Each structure stands twice: as structure tokens, then as C-alpha cells.
Amino acid sequence: MGVVPPGGRRHGTARHGTGTARHSLINIYLFFFKTGQMPRLSKVNLFTLLSLWMELFPSAEQQKKSQVKKSGLVVVKNMKIIGLHCSSTDLHAGQIALIKHGSRLKNCDLYFSRKPCSTCLKMIVNAGVNRISYWPADPEISLQNEVSNPTSTEDAKLDAKAVERLKSNSRARVCVLLQPLVCYMVQFIEETSTKFDFIQKIAKSQPDYNTDFYTACRQERIKEYESLFLISNEEIHKQILMTIGLENLCENPYFSNLRQNMKDLVLVLASVAASVPVFGCFGFYRSGSQRTAEADDQCLPQDVARHCMIQARLLAYRTEDHKTGVGAIIWAEEKSRGCDGTGAMYFIGCGYNAFPVGSEYADFPHMDDKQKDREIRKFRYIIHAEQNALTFRCREIKPDERSMIFVTKCPCDECVPLIKGAGIKQIYAGDVDAGKKKADISYMKFGELEGVSKFTWQLSPLQTNALEFHDPTARENGVQKTKSLDDQQHQSKKLCLGHY
Ligand SMILES: O=c1ccn([C@H]2C[C@H](O)[C@@H](COP(=O)(O)OP(=O)(O)OP(=O)(O)O)O2)c(=O)[nH]1
Numbered sequence: 001m002g003v004v005p006p007g008g009r010r011h012g013t014a015r016h017g018t019g020t021a022r023h024s025l026i027n028i029y030l031f032f033f034k035t036g037q038m039p040r041l042s043k044v045n046l047f048t049l050l051s052l053w054m055e056l057f058p059s060a061e062q063q064k065k066s067q068v069k070k071s072g073l074v075v076v077k078n079m080k081i082i083g084l085h086c087s088s089t090d091l092h093a094g095q096i097a098l099i100k101h102g103s104r105l106k107n108c109d110l111y112f113s114r115k116p117c118s119t120c121l122k123m124i125v126n127a128g129v130n131r132i133s134y135w136p137a138d139p140e141i142s143l144q145n146e147v148s149n150p151t152s153t154e155d156a157k158l159d160a161k162a163v164e165r166l167k168s169n170s171r172a173r174v175c176v177l178l179q180p181l182v183c184y185m186v187q188f189i190e191e192t193s194t195k196f197d198f199i200q201k202i203a204k205s206q207p208d209y210n211t212d213f214y215t216a217c218r219q220e221r222i223k224e225y226e227s228l229f230l231i232s233n234e235e236i237h238k239q240i241l242m243t244i245g246l247e248n249l250c251e252n253p254y255f256s257n258l259r260q261n262m263k264d265l266v267l268v269l270a271s272v273a274a275s276v277p278v279f280g281c282f283g284f285y286r287s288g289s290q291r292t293a294e295a296d297d298q299c300l301p302q303d304v305a306r307h308c309m310i311q312a313r314l315l316a317y318r319t320e321d322h323k324t325g326v327g328a329i330i331w332a333e334e335k336s337r338g339c340d341g342t343g344a345m346y347f348i349g350c351g352y353n354a355f356p357v358g359s360e361y362a363d364f365p366h367m368d369d370k371q372k373d374r375e376i377r378k379f380r381y382i383i384h385a386e387q388n389a390l391t392f393r394c395r396e397i398k399p400d401e402r403s404m405i406f407v408t409k410c411p412c413d414e415c416v417p418l419i420k421g422a423g424i425k426q427i428y429a430g431d432v433d434a435g436k437k438k439a440d441i442s443y444m445k446f447g448e449l450e451g452v453s454k455f456t457w458q459l460s461p462l463q464t465n466a467l468e469f470h471d472p473t474a475r476e477n478g479v480q481k482t483k484s485l486d487d488q489q490h491q492s493k494k495l496c497l498g499h500y
Contacts, residue, residue, distance in 0.1 A: 332404070
């Protein structure tokens with residue numbers, strides 16, 4: 001487990017409101033000028049966050065109250081994600097990993113949202129995994145609810161002991177891999193989430209053009225995730241840590257550092273999740289020209305589409321482009337429901353925009369198209385999020401299955417033909433730059449793309465029709481449009497750190 005950097009607590013990481021946004025922006029600028037880089041999520045924290053998020057994968061199954069808690073799992077090979085899973089009513093996440101990957105689990109790293117039970121651990125260890133990381137709160141077999149059901153808590157304690165015995169006799173490292181966030185990470189994520197295109201699109205539809213709803217939604221998510229992923233009572237948390245073999249973390253400063261790291265990650269998750277909010281009639285809908293498409297190519301349920309877009313948003317915080325972070329993730333759907341808690345859906349690949357693998361920070365230019373000298377602009381070098389997702393995919397894209405890509409920004413002219421050529425059937429994205437031709441990057445092809453269904457973030461068409469009825473010229477993609485606001489939105493869409 002990482003420790004807090006010298007000087008004590010990291011700067012203001014546990015702030016709950018948008019509060020002094022201007023101040024935090026100045027701090028982020030200072031960080032940028034000092035280090036030359038924007039705050040970035042470490043891979044380990046990204047995998048941990050994705051495991052927590054997978055625990056929340058929307059499920060059609062009825063959740064029964066049980067001692068066995070739902071858990072999320074990220075399977076990683078050579079530091080690349082090869083599986084995103086969550087438990088179902090019948091199977092634990094570890095069992096699903098075994099069914100889906102079998103002996104391919106050898107040398108993989110597994111990130112669990114809860115410490116796995118002995119049934120799962122013995123099989124995973126047997127498969128030869130390299131490392132098992134877990135979130136240090138209530139384990140899969142819950143150690144809470146002592147009073148209401150003493151027998152099952154006794155069983156849970158017995159299981160925790162068995163897990164420890166398996167751990168001490170296994171080659172795999174079973175550990176907690178949390179790292180402290182870099183300075184200003186929480187503020188940066190909060191700032192960029194408020195400015196995220198989806199939030200701005202909703203704000204634009206509000207009469208007073210504000211983003212207060214983002215703050216409210218974030219607060220709700222914080223409450224919800226804190227109750228799920230943290231243990232509010234310090235004594236109970238200590239008791240659980242003791243039972244699951246983490247007595248070393250029960251002393252201060254390790255205990256308070258651990259709790260702070262966990263809290264910061266929960267804040268990150270809540271801030272990102274709130275940037276693709278459940279808000280009024282906003283969601284992913286076909287754009288105008290495609291609305292008559294056949295019914296067999298329907299949009300995913302909104303909660304599933306939102307969930308996957310949030311995965312892409314998390315990936316974007318690994319970007320190497322300090323101006324514009326982009327994340328992309330590809331999922332597909334089998335013909336029939338599988339054993340995974342994700343139903344028929346399975347993971348294919350994911351990525352974010354970054355310079356070619358193996359390159360060093362100074363190898364390539366980082367400037368944008370405001371830079372006069374075209375030779376020192378980033379555009380000819382950077383690999384786009386979709387390109388990385390396709391390159392490092394772990395499964396093939398099958399022509400007879402519904403495959404879908406979720407991208408945090410409108411796919412550009414380099415990526416649109418790649419997505420279509422790869423046989424991806426659906427694109428879920430924003431459309432803010434659609435139709436724009438910039439100096440070195442263009443977004444002209446997305447609007448014209450045919451043969452791939454496009455679902456962009458907008459007001460539901462039903463709602464749109466009502467608007468149209470009143471004023472057919474006053475909308476674009478379902479959002480009431482005035483020229484000046486549209487321009488404002490483009491200006492404020494990013495935390496612009498482009499004036500080097
Ligand atoms: O389909 C795409 C399109 C772009 N990018 C990445 C590449 C590059 O790192 C960045 C370019 O973003 P943008 O078009 O917003 O240009 P910018 O110069 O970063 O910002 P601005 O909108 O101010 O021009 O986004 C992708 O990953 N996928």
C-alpha cells in the first residue's frame with residue numbers, strides 16, 4: 001500500500017462540494033506548470049476503480065439480501081485489461097473468472113471489489129494467477145450484520161481464516177494495491193466532470209444555464225458509494241481488517257492513510273459517475289437521420305449504456321494528452337445470456353488516447369492546433385482511444401453479434417472508418433465536435449456514417465418532438481439551441497490548459 005507524500009495529507013482531496021472552483025483551477029494550473037503534466041490516475045487505481053464500478057453493473061436479476069455480497073472483478077494480463085466481470089445470483093466473481101478464462105488466468109493480476117471467499121480463492125490460486133488485489137472493506141462473505149445473524153457471521157469468520165491459510169501457502173500475492181492519488185487529482189476530476197460535454201449539454205437545456213444539478217447528483221453518488229464501499233465506524237473497520245489478515249493496517253498512521261485513500265477513490269468514482277447522470281429525459285438516443293432504423297438494432301437499456309460510458313470516462317483519466325482526455329471501451333453481446341452478472345454482455349477491449357507504447361514523454365510534440373508551427377503539434381503522433389481499444393482487444397469482434405463502442409467524445413475522421421471496418425455495430429458517444437473541421441483533426445465523417453447505429457447523448461426524441469412542435473428551428477439533437485450558447489459550450493468544454 002502506498003503512503004501519503006511527505007508533508008502530511010494531500011491537498012484538499014476530501015472536499016465534497018464544487019466550492020472554490022476557481023481556487024482549485026489555479027492549483028491545477030500550478031501543478032501543471034511545476035510538473036509539466038496533468039494529474040493522472042495510476043493503472044492500479046484505475047483497475048481498482050473499475051472493479052468497484054463493476055460491482056455496480058446494472059442487473060436484471062433480483063438482488064436477494066444475503067451474506068454473500070455482489071462483487072466486481074477486473075482481470076489484467078501484462079497490465080492490460082482482459083476481463084470485466086461481476087458476480088451473478090448463482091456465481092461469485094472468482095468463479096466467473098474461472099469459467100470465462102480457465103488456465104488463461106495463469107500470470108494474470110485480479111482486482112476484486114471485495115476480498116474473495118475461500119471457494120473462489122482456491123481455484124484462482126490453483127490456476128496460477130500472479131496477484132490478487134482486493135478493496136479492504138467488507139469482504140465477499142460479509143463480516144457485518146453480527147447481531148442479526150450470528151451463525152452466518154461465524155461461517156464468515158471461518159471462511160476468512162481459510163482464505164488466510166490459502167494465502168499463506170500460495171505463490172500468488174494476495175494484497176491491497178491502493179495508491180494515494182497524485183496532488184489535485186480529485187479537484188481535476190471534479191473540474192473536468194463539470195465541464196464534460198454531457199453535463200454542459202444538460203446545463204444548456206436549463207433556463208438559467210447552470211451546473212448545480214451536477215453538484216447535487218455528485219453528492220447523492222458520494223452518499224451511496226460511501227455506504228457501499230466504506231465502513232463508517234472506525235472500530236468496525238479495524239475489526240474487519242484484523243479478521244481478514246490486515247492487522248498491520250490497523251495502527252496509525254497506516255489506518256488513517258488507508259481510510260483517506262479509500263475515501264478519495266470513492267470521491268473519484270462519484271465525481272465521474274455523476275458526469276453521465278440520470279437526469280430528466282437525457283440519455284443515449286439515435287440521431288435524427290437514423291431514427292427510422294430497424295427495431296432489431298435497438299439501443300441498450302439506458303442504465304447499461306450509462307454504466308459503460310462511465311467506464312470510458314474513468315479510462316480517459318489515464319490520457320497522455322494533457323488537454324483532451326478520451327476513453328473508449330468495446331463490449332459485445334452474445335446470443336444468449338451467460339453466467340456473468342453482466343448478462344449476455346462481454347468485454348472486448350478498452351483504451352485511452354496516448355503516445356505510441358514505449359515512447360517517453362519528450363519523444364513527441366504535445367501542442368494543439370493553436371500552435372502556428374504545424375510540425376510541433378501532437379496530432380500526427382497520438383494514438384486515439386478507439387485505436388488503442390481496437391489494437392489491444394482481447395477478443396475478436398464477431399459479425400453475427402451486437403458489438404458496441406463507448407467513446408467519451410465524438411469519433412474523429414481517423415477513427416470512424418476503423419470502427420466501421422472492424423465490424424462494430426453501435427457507437428455510443430457525444431456529438432459536440434461533430435461536423436467540425438479543425439486544422440489537423442476533423443469530425444466530418446461521424447454525421448455521414450451509415451451502417452453503424454449512432455447513439456448520442458441528448459434529450460429523448462419524445463421530448464424533442466414536443467419542443468419541435470413549438471419551434472422547429474430551435475433545436476439540434478434534441479437540445480434547444482441558440483448560437484451564442486453553443487459557442488460558449490464549445491469554449492468551456494475542456495479544462496483548457498493549452499497555453500503552454
Ligand atoms: O476519435 C477521437 C478523436 C480524438 N481523440 C483524441 C486525440 C487527441 O489526443 C485529442 C484531440 O482532441 P480535440 O479534437 O478536442 O483537439 P484539442 O486540440 O485537444 O482540443 P480543441 O477542442 O481545443 O481543439 O483527442 C481520440 O482519442 N479519439
